[in-house]
Amino acid sequence: MTVLSQTLAVAAKDARIEWRGRARTAAILGFAGTVLLLFSFAAAADTKTLTTHAAGYFWLALLLGSVLSLADAFRIETEDDALDGLLLLPVDPRAIFLGKALARTGALTVLALMLMPIAAVLYNVGVDGSWLQLAAFIVLGVAGLAAPGTLYSAMTSQVRGREVLLPLLLFPLVVPVVLAVVKGSGLALAGDPMGQASSWLGVLAVFDLVYWSVCPLVFSAVVER
Amino acid sequence: MTGAAPMVVANNLGRRYGDRWAVSGVNVRLAPGRSLLLAGHNGAGKTTLLRLLAGLLRPSCGEVLRAGPVGMVGHRGGHWLDLSARETLRFDARLLGRPLDLVGAEALLVRFGLGDRGNGPVGDFSAGMRKRLALARLVLQDPAIVLLDEPYGELDADGSALVDVVVKDLLVRGKSLVMSTHLFDRAAHLLHHGLVLDHGRMAWVGPAAEVPAALGQVKAA
Amino acid sequence: MKKPFPREHFLGLFGLVLFAVGSWMGLVEAPPERYMGEVGRILYVHVPTAWIGLLAFTVGFGFAIASLRSRSLVWDDVLVGLVEVGVLFAAMLLIQGSIWARPTWGVFWTWDPRLTTSAIMLLSFVGVLAMRAFIKDPPRRARWTAVGTIIGFLDVPLVYFSIKWWRTLHQPFSSPETVAGSMVWPLRINAVALLCIGAWLVIRRARLARHLRRVHETAAPEPSRLVAGD
Numbered sequence: 001m002t003v004l005s006q007t008l009a010v011a012a013k014d015a016r017i018e019w020r021g022r023a024r025t026a027a028i029l030g031f032a033g034t035v036l037l038l039f040s041f042a043a044a045a046d047t048k049t050l051t052t053h054a055a056g057y058f059w060l061a062l063l064l065g066s067v068l069s070l071a072d073a074f075r076i077e078t079e080d081d082a083l084d085g086l087l088l089l090p091v092d093p094r095a096i097f098l099g100k101a102l103a104r105t106g107a108l109t110v111l112a113l114m115l116m117p118i119a120a121v122l123y124n125v126g127v128d129g130s131w132l133q134l135a136a137f138i139v140l141g142v143a144g145l146a147a148p149g150t151l152y153s154a155m156t157s158q159v160r161g162r163e164v165l166l167p168l169l170l171f172p173l174v175v176p177v178v179l180a181v182v183k184g185s186g187l188a189l190a191g192d193p194m195g196q197a198s199s200w201l202g203v204l205a206v207f208d209l210v211y212w213s214v215c216p217l218v219f220s221a222v223v224e225r
Numbered sequence: 226m227t228g229a230a231p232m233v234v235a236n237n238l239g240r241r242y243g244d245r246w247a248v249s250g251v252n253v254r255l256a257p258g259r260s261l262l263l264a265g266h267n268g269a270g271k272t273t274l275l276r277l278l279a280g281l282l283r284p285s286c287g288e289v290l291r292a293g294p295v296g297m298v299g300h301r302g303g304h305w306l307d308l309s310a311r312e313t314l315r316f317d318a319r320l321l322g323r324p325l326d327l328v329g330a331e332a333l334l335v336r337f338g339l340g341d342r343g344n345g346p347v348g349d350f351s352a353g354m355r356k357r358l359a360l361a362r363l364v365l366q367d368p369a370i371v372l373l374d375e376p377y378g379e380l381d382a383d384g385s386a387l388v389d390v391v392v393k394d395l396l397v398r399g400k401s402l403v404m405s406t407h408l409f410d411r412a413a414h415l416l417h418h419g420l421v422l423d424h425g426r427m428a429w430v431g432p433a434a435e436v437p438a439a440l441g442q443v444k445a446a
Numbered sequence: 447m448k449k450p451f452p453r454e455h456f457l458g459l460f461g462l463v464l465f466a467v468g469s470w471m472g473l474v475e476a477p478p479e480r481y482m483g484e485v486g487r488i489l490y491v492h493v494p495t496a497w498i499g500l501l502a503f504t505v506g507f508g509f510a511i512a513s514l515r516s517r518s519l520v521w522d523d524v525l526v527g528l529v530e531v532g533v534l535f536a537a538m539l540l541i542q543g544s545i546w547a548r549p550t551w552g553v554f555w556t557w558d559p560r561l562t563t564s565a566i567m568l569l570s571f572v573g574v575l576a577m578r579a580f581i582k583d584p585p586r587r588a589r590w591t592a593v594g595t596i597i598g599f600l601d602v603p604l605v606y607f608s609i610k611w612w613r614t615l616h617q618p619f620s621s622p623e624t625v626a627g628s629m630v631w632p633l634r635i636n637a638v639a640l641l642c643i644g645a646w647l648v649i650r651r652a653r654l655a656r657h658l659r660r661v662h663e664t665a666a667p668e669p670s671r672l673v674a675g676d
Contacts, residue, residue, distance in 0.1 A: 085303035
């Protein structure tokens with residue numbers, strides 16, 4: 001079997017498990033929505049300011065929710081030692097990583113799509129710019145979270161202190177992603193007269209390229225005992 | 226002593242945790258179709274040795290040489306609790322490059338006594354049923370080297386009989402098999418050789434039938 | 447048996463002396479900086495700190511790759527020293543940056559791209575060190591530290607450029623950047639000085655790590671003469 005077909009098989013398995021556990025996804029959505037609400041109280045600003053900063057609040061809420069989703073990627077593998085059995089099968093470890101990261105990207109995209117209407121209502125935001133650009137930022141942005149997030153999830157799921165280690169390791173790392181998506185989606189929402197959004201898209205593309213190629217290579221070092 | 230090339234060899238195998246050697250100085254040699262009964266008190270290092278042989282643990286010293294793929298049934302099921310038994314088998318089959326259709330999956334489930342539980346999540350299974358599913362997955366994988374860690378645990382009389390049948394079948398088909406168990410009388414009839422571990426060291430080797438006596442001596446020492 | 451005197455202490459001593467010389471030249475003897483006045487003197491310490499800090503992480507990146515390929519724990523002993531020294535220098539950088547910013551701009555923190563990147567680098571590698579504390583098995587700890595270092599280091603240019611672009615959209619605060627050409631000697635001296643001090647600290651830390659490891663690395667009991675199976 002090629003690495004690609006193995007990747008797709010693993011991604012499909014994880015997607016199926018994610019679907020079965022959709023009650024948990026709903027809970028994560030509730031959590032992220034609550035964070036959005038709390039931001040508007042904490043900022044204590046007028047509606048105009050909230051609208052201007054909506055992209056920032058949205059992505060922070062999504063980031064906090066994504067930590068819960070990313071931890072899931074390997075909770076399912078460690079709760080009954082399923083990963084051991086998987087490693088004994090003739091699967092390329094890179095396919096295990098890529099399949100899981102792909103499934104996480106899908107799960108986070110769904111989370112983002114469900115969170116968007118909530119943010120749109122709370123912060124009174126509409127899309128004056130480009131829908132296509134917004135979609136690109138969302139997909140590339142969550143992909144940027146998913147690659148290192150899946151790797152760190154694999155590591156932290158094996159040790160104590162996993163709940164604090166995952167965000168501690170991930171958040172400084174994804175600063176470029178956060179900057180790029182907040183700036184970029186803000187431009188996609190409000191309109192982009194000077195055409196700056198494409199350079200932010202470039203930052204995201206480079207980040208995704210680097211981490212989606214490096215993380216599979218170091219993954220096997222992280223799962224062997 | 227067979228003349229066939231060995232399927233699995235371990236030389237001076239050891240694994241350390243901190244300053245404690247959980248297993249040390251272990252030598253194993255098994256040809257295809259030959260089997261080893263692994264015995265020892267709790268904490269003697271049986272599970273660690275099996276995991277070293279599987280390649281799930283990296284040795285701290287020594288080496289393991291394998292001439293074929295490894296399959297293992299461990300203490301825990303090794304399942305994804307949200308998948309159904311059928312989905313699990315079909316996923317394994319897909320990764321093995323031998324896709325399993327619904328008929329084949331059903332036949333395998335029935336053989337292992339899970340015929341009417343193929344649809345629900347494995348998380349709902351009892352411990353015995355999870356063990357049966359683990360055995361089914363092992364048989365599906367059909368590896369050259371088979372490692373069983375307390376396979377009779379949690380199983381009822383039917384399940385245990387199933388283990389016996391599976392073990393006999395695997396050996397006849399030329400697999401190398403290592404089993405750790407406390408049910409010596411049962412295993413002695415099935416397996417060829419025996420090894421008693423004591424504090425991670427090899428305390429005794431010989432025919433599987435003589436393991437109970439040997440274990441008694443090791444305890445007394 | 448008397449322990450041999452660690453030779454790296456000479457390196458450290460040399461570095462400290464050099465640092466005293468270079469700092470005196472920069473902080474006392476040299477004329478005040480043209481645009482920034484007396485406060486600009488901190489550049490003579492700040493710039494070398496930045497160089498050596500980044501060097502520590504860059505060399506660490508190389509050691510991390512070696513550590514993953516070689517499986518010998520010696521690479522990890524040095525790597526932990528490099529990461530800790532890098533973290534130390536990054537922290538010093540942030541403190542120096544605040545000392546410079548307060549009298550100049552009236553605030554303790556400016557969102558200068560280089561300083562902000564250093565802050566993020568600091569957090570990244572502090573995270574890697576924190577992760578080490580949770581792993582007891584030395585080979586695994588070495589592998590994970592190496593992975594964390596590689597992933598963290600690759601991020602540095604990405605963080606730097608994204609913050610730089612982000613800052614150009616806002617009112618940029620000037621950063622302690624250029625130094626008048628004739629004042630380059632204190633800078634070079636301090637750079638060499640900090641290199642020596644940094645190397646001294648790395649070697650000491652690596653020795654400590656190796657010692658701790660060896661204490662726990664009990665030798666394997668002798669091989670058994672028995673063979674199980676055929």
